[in-house]
Amino acid sequence: MQLSHSFAVLLAVIPIVVAQSAVWGQCGGIGWTGPTTCDSGSSCVVSNPYYSQCLPGAGSAPSSTASPPSPTNSAGLPGSTSTVNGLNALAKTQGKLYLGTATDNPELTDTAYTTILDNNMMFGQLTPANSMKWDATEPEPGTFTFTEGDQIADLAQTNGQLLRGHNCVWYNQLPSWVTSTTWNATGLTAAIERHVSTVVGHYKGIPSSSDQLPTQANLPFQSPDAWDVVNEPFNDDGTFRSDVFYDTLGESYITIALNAARAADPNAKLYINDYNIEGTGVKSTAMQNLIQSLKAAGTPIDGVGIESHLIVGEVPTTMQENLEAITALGVEVAITELDIRMTLPETAALLEQQKSDYQTVISTCMAVEKCVGMTLWDFTDKYSWVPSTFSGQGDACPWDENLVRKPAYDGIVAGLQS
Ligand code: G3I
Numbered sequence: 001m002q003l004s005h006s007f008a009v010l011l012a013v014i015p016i017v018v019a020q021s022a023v024w025g026q027c028g029g030i031g032w033t034g035p036t037t038c039d040s041g042s043s044c045v046v047s048n049p050y051y052s053q054c055l056p057g058a059g060s061a062p063s064s065t066a067s068p069p070s071p072t073n074s075a076g077l078p079g080s081t082s083t084v085n086g087l088n089a090l091a092k093t094q095g096k097l098y099l100g101t102a103t104d105n106p107e108l109t110d111t112a113y114t115t116i117l118d119n120n121m122m123f124g125q126l127t128p129a130n131s132m133k134w135d136a137t138e139p140e141p142g143t144f145t146f147t148e149g150d151q152i153a154d155l156a157q158t159n160g161q162l163l164r165g166h167n168c169v170w171y172n173q174l175p176s177w178v179t180s181t182t183w184n185a186t187g188l189t190a191a192i193e194r195h196v197s198t199v200v201g202h203y204k205g206i207p208s209s210s211d212q213l214p215t216q217a218n219l220p221f222q223s224p225d226a227w228d229v230v231n232e233p234f235n236d237d238g239t240f241r242s243d244v245f246y247d248t249l250g251e252s253y254i255t256i257a258l259n260a261a262r263a264a265d266p267n268a269k270l271y272i273n274d275y276n277i278e279g280t281g282v283k284s285t286a287m288q289n290l291i292q293s294l295k296a297a298g299t300p301i302d303g304v305g306i307e308s309h310l311i312v313g314e315v316p317t318t319m320q321e322n323l324e325a326i327t328a329l330g331v332e333v334a335i336t337e338l339d340i341r342m343t344l345p346e347t348a349a350l351l352e353q354q355k356s357d358y359q360t361v362i363s364t365c366m367a368v369e370k371c372v373g374m375t376l377w378d379f380t381d382k383y384s385w386v387p388s389t390f391s392g393q394g395d396a397c398p399w400d401e402n403l404v405r406k407p408a409y410d411g412i413v414a415g416l417q418s
Pocket of ligand 1: 129130173231337
């Protein structure tokens with residue numbers, strides 16, 4: 001049907017007034033009937049199903065110089081050709097909560113890096129790689145320092161990104177007062193409870209209720225939607241790792257930590273996180289047995305973190321089957337620390353295989369309903385932990401060390417579109 005000329009003219013001259021929310025104002029959520037767009041310079045970001053908020057600068061397009069597709073990488077090898085400029089935006093469109101990345105405080109002075117990091121169309125979630133760990137937050141007994149953790153929590157809030165707390169109880173990166181004390185069970189239980197409740201309590205959000213909804217404007221910083229409460233409790237053969245916690249308290253340290261975390265922040269999803277549980281095998285079976293026994297005992301546990309520090313050409317073929325077996329126990333899963341390393345030097349063939357491997361991992365999460373999101377263990381080879389740990393290996397991330405996208409980026413895009 002064709003509009004009459006006079007009606008079309010009328011439409012052209014009547015100003016259509018669409019109210020917009022001011023920065024920090026509400027712009028959506030269940031039951032919200034006000035404006036759903038934001039004043040210029042801010043964008044509407046979902047905080048939770050009941051509340052979306054206009055955040056300054058959020059959603060701005062990536063700088064064209066910082067993160068362009070590039071058919072060749074810095075070494076003249078194949079690069080990314082994808083024109084998709086927002087991995088997180090695509091992940092959300094496809095039904096996941098986020099695609100995010102780890103980051104670390106020293107990197108935040110690198111403005112070429114932060115231009116990509118801060119774009120919430122690209123990354124919808126941040127995990128601090130080091131600054132919320134025990135050695136960083138409680139270096140002396142009962143003395144807590146949150147400066148660096150707060151920097152990343154503040155950044156996530158400013159950027160309109162989710163935050164993952166990482167981590168509470170881990171055998172590694174412990175201050176010497178934890179590892180060198182000769183503990184009895186009572187003393188170590190108290191130390192775990194103080195640590196977990198203080199750290200998780202420090203970062204918790206304002207409790208949700210129908211009449212007092214959390215808003216980012218009245219939170220001191222972004223609070224974590226999930227915590228890796230217990231990190232890497234297993235050996236690769238599925239036995240419990242011997243460390244100060246297990247050797248003093250047995251498996252009960254896990255329950256002690258989870259209970260303390262739930263009490264400190266009832267709204268955060270509580271996870272146990274580990275590596276080499278991507279495919280089926282004894283270590284994944286051990287994790288499943290642990291989840292079952294925690295649930296049977298009524299211990300709070302919401303998710304299993306599937307770290308996914310993988311090797312090019314060696315992505316387990318049983319990953320989907322494995323994730324479905326874990327989620328069948330009544331917990332969610334997340335890909336928490338994805339990187340896929342290769343033996344150097346990189347070649348076109350290795351980059352192509354890496355692209356395919358990233359696609360496999362991402363598409364596996366997409367195929368598993370209760371796989372809620374995916375986090376890269378930093379997005380650039382410039383700041384990857386791999387070379388300093390695995391001699392002769394590296395180039396594990398989707399951006400190269402000059403912040404140029406690699407074929408792996410296109411693999412992620414293809415995985416998200418599957
Ligand atoms: O803080 C010291 C600093 O004072 C010193 O000057 C500097 C000298 O090298 O070292 C600094 O500590 C380093 C720390 O990162 C902070 O930068 C450690 O040497 C270094 O070993 C440590 O590496 C971290 C590693 O965990 C420790 O195991 C990586 O950055 C971090 O990405 C990595 O993350 C872990 C996850 O938490 C758990 N899953 C595995 C993953 C990879 O190992």
